[in-house]
Amino acid sequence: MKDEISREERVAGLKGLGCSRKRVEDARFTQGKGNYVDDIKLPGMLHGDFVRSPYAHARIKSINIDAAMALPGVTAVLTAKDLEPLGLHWMPTLAGDKQMVLADGKVLFQGQEVAFVVASDRYVAADAVELVEVDYEELEVIVDPFKSLQSDVVLREDLVADDGSIPNGAHGPRKHPNHIFTWEAGEEEATNQVIDNAAVVAEAEMYYHRTHPCPLETCGSVASMDKVNGKLTLWGTFQAPHVVRTVASLLSGIEEHNIRVVSPDIGGGFGNKVGVYPGYICSIVASIVTGVPVKWVEDRMENLMSTAFARDYWMKGKISATKEGKITGLHCHVTADHGAFDACADPTKFPAGFMNICTGSYDIPVAYLGVDGVYTNKAPGGVSYRCSFRVTEAVYFIERMIEVLAIELNMDPAELRSINFIKKEQFPYTAALGWEYDSGDYQTAWDKALKAVDYKGLRAEQAERVEAFKRGETRKVMGIGLSFFTEIVGAGPVKNCDILGMGMFDSCEIRIHPTGSAVARLGTISQGQGHATTFAQILATEIGLSAESITIEEGDTDTAPYGLGTYGSRSTPVAGAAAAMAGRKIRAKAQMIAAYLLEVHDNDVEFDVDRFVVKGVPERFKTMKEIAYAAYNQAIPGLEPGLEAVSYYDPPNMTYPFGAYVCVMDIDVDTGVPEIRRFYALDDCGTRINPMVIEGQIHGGLTEALAVALGQEIAYDDMGNVKTATLMDFFLPTAWEVPNYETDFTVTPSPHHPIGAKGVGESPHVGGVPCFSNAVQDAFRPFGNRHTNMPHDHWRIWQTANNLGMHD
């Protein structure tokens, strides 16, 4: 049999690895055919809404629900007293702490859930919320973590013993009632010794402000308890549906097989939808109590005020170097404001996430990191907003320290980076704080980036601009922002990564249909990443069937294999690897079937794009479609019928994507308005699955980086009132504020990942924040700036210029 189609055409027809295949999800999303939690409508469904605390710290003297219950259409008003008999008035957090589901005697942050109203529709529920009378006694509010550690005011009375002693927390000894943990990595004494004796030392204190992932779709759930068959179905905005099922089972006592958790379409997560929120628990309890489905969907203000924030790290650093600029040591201390409950979403052994990647892309011989977690009267959280467990904080820290060291050395910051990069031949490289970097080629990427933007030319232009400014010819200064980042993603190896004891493997299950199409299900869940597009591409290349013929399903715990979900750029490194491995199992069986059909020995056939061919006889082959049909319809001695595979993948290591970013910015020193003239982003995410999807991810991540660097924050006043609870004040950039992005790449495959892929969705955020911030700070470097804190909104930029005497 002679094939009419060329090999190149067969490869193209697969739409596999490396193809900029259009996203299959978009036909649905662009036509309003998505199915989100709030689209779910069930017969008889009731609606829940929260009474929330207006105070940041107060004792609750009484709650009167009579007027609310009297309102027609109100079915129930739940308070902590109602949840207590079920043991659900508190719930465990992912960080080993516990959190009130409904206020138990006191409130600890503004917007905290106090009572849950259940009513016939959302309007009645909202009216009933107004009718619940709560009598508060205001308590002293603490919004500053440093003051919190000195204060006599105990925020968490539940964490102090009756005799006044302070029991250990989930991460060891606590030194104050408002202290959560101390976590250390590296060698402090050795680090101090190096720094104390160094030729050059640079120091900086920086506050990485509190912000919020703010996905377009807020959080919500629909719980439906079927009292006849004892099954609970829970739809919700879950980045980790399988974990939610396990936690729901452990909390409720309902056996896990009787719980079905479904993540339908999710409108962005960015870490905000990893944790478990009181609304989920209350919708479940309300459905159990009422026997009908109950929906809870929060509004924008509730999302910003009460669900998981990100960052809020006070970082203090010291970096030492030789006179020539070779870094000799790094010391970092973080005071981490976790708010009222420690609800960080980090692997159990890492209460400060992967902050210990803070040596960055540099060969630093000795380092120390210490982190103290602190309670304050702010919303709980501390999630990884478009990053892998505090990597954004770590990269910001080191990329600022490099800039400050460059100032101290009076050296070009690009050159300082080059001097200190981990060299290509040093990989795999074990960093001073313990991580083993799998691969990298930093210098090549850096050189490519600097050449692309004509770095030397930019510096010359900047120098001219400084002179022009001094002569009074312009009121605009020019900044060149640099960042070189290394991420640590793909959590992670079960030996050191778990959440609530659940190992962070992931999974893929493939079923090939007789006619040669397939369905694959994974333990992850797309929130906009395009899994249905890209996972099909991985499989297409592995099993030789077109991506167009492969359906990807995720998010339904009744059908998908168990997995830990999507966050921390883990989908491609872990579930993507599981997909490749499951595909290889399919191929192994297909090889035996092909050999049988071609009447040769198994080892005499080899895989070629979409078929097995007899070695050396390319005209003798069986296509994967033929093999699939035979798998079901032909009795093959020694083989079971069917063509299915499942793989649970426990990654041997994390992956380490990296990138080189440059931002050119012009800043009006009088208005504080920055204009981004140019943004160049080179990413190395290893093997590139879909270049178009990668580019989209980079655009999105950079835009969220721009937001955080230039204005996005959750700010509190001294009374613990949230000052930025609406999109008027919380900066969510639109197309108008977004500059043009130039993207570029190098490819350094991961040596341990089955297809060499590393993950990319979060890189642009991680690398972008320091790049934007460095651009602002670099503009003021010639005028004496060392470090100013983000967010660099207009007035703060103006303040920087003002402090430097530029308005005199």
Add this chain to the structure above:
Amino acid sequence: MIPAAFEYYRPTDMAGVIALLKEHGDDARVIAGGHSLIPMMKLRMAEVPHLIDLQAIEGLNGISIAGGTVKIGAMITQHEIINSAELEKAAPIMKEAALQIADPQVRYMGTIGGNVANGDPGNDMPGLMQCLNAQFHLVGSDGDRVVDARDFYEAAYMTDREDDEVLIAVSFAAPIGGFAYEKQKRKIGDYATAAAAVQISKEGGKVGAASIAMTNLSDTPIWSEAAGAALIGTACDEASVKAAVTAMLSDIDPTEDNRGPVAFKRHAAGIVLGRAIARAWSRA
């Protein structure tokens, strides 16, 4: 963000509107584009038991320019202001300002009447109306009256309008000379950090007349008579612009908010006004 229950009315003539206002007093509000009122209702910061929609009232959505006078019906949207060629010709500052309000979606709905009548210090049109020395046309149960824009605003959300009155139109003499509406904001859709409306006419190389109003720098718009006066008779040189800015700064009274502290706002106000004067003078 769900509003409290309210009764909705859609009368077809102004008499019907006035009757409802008279019946319900301050429990009733009229709604035009709704882009100020509806968010306030959803936040439950405004409770409006009786909401009277003006969409079906005839005669509120015209732009007329006759005898040197511009008259704009209250229901004219920002989008219509931007796209009216004759208005652009008669008062180009209207388009320049409207283009800096919110975003296209909001401008399709937001009206000039709502913008000026609500008394929100963040709105752009009140300051512009003061710059243009506009008149506001009100009808009420006691008949019609006309109020100068410069006398209309008392405090944030407090105006000279009585509860049973409706603002049906604004009018002003078509301005002569150069113009500029300069606005600094944090992002699309935001209120001004500082904004300035400037009209300048030139006579024999000198400033003949000048009118300056500032937005979102006090609890009302600020028409700074002294700032305009500082320019008159000068060549709009650096010193006189500085004098105008100094005069303006003694009229405004900004407060600290998320847009920044008072010192920054005052600085930005000066910069914004300086740029607006320069642009207006270049067009004069």
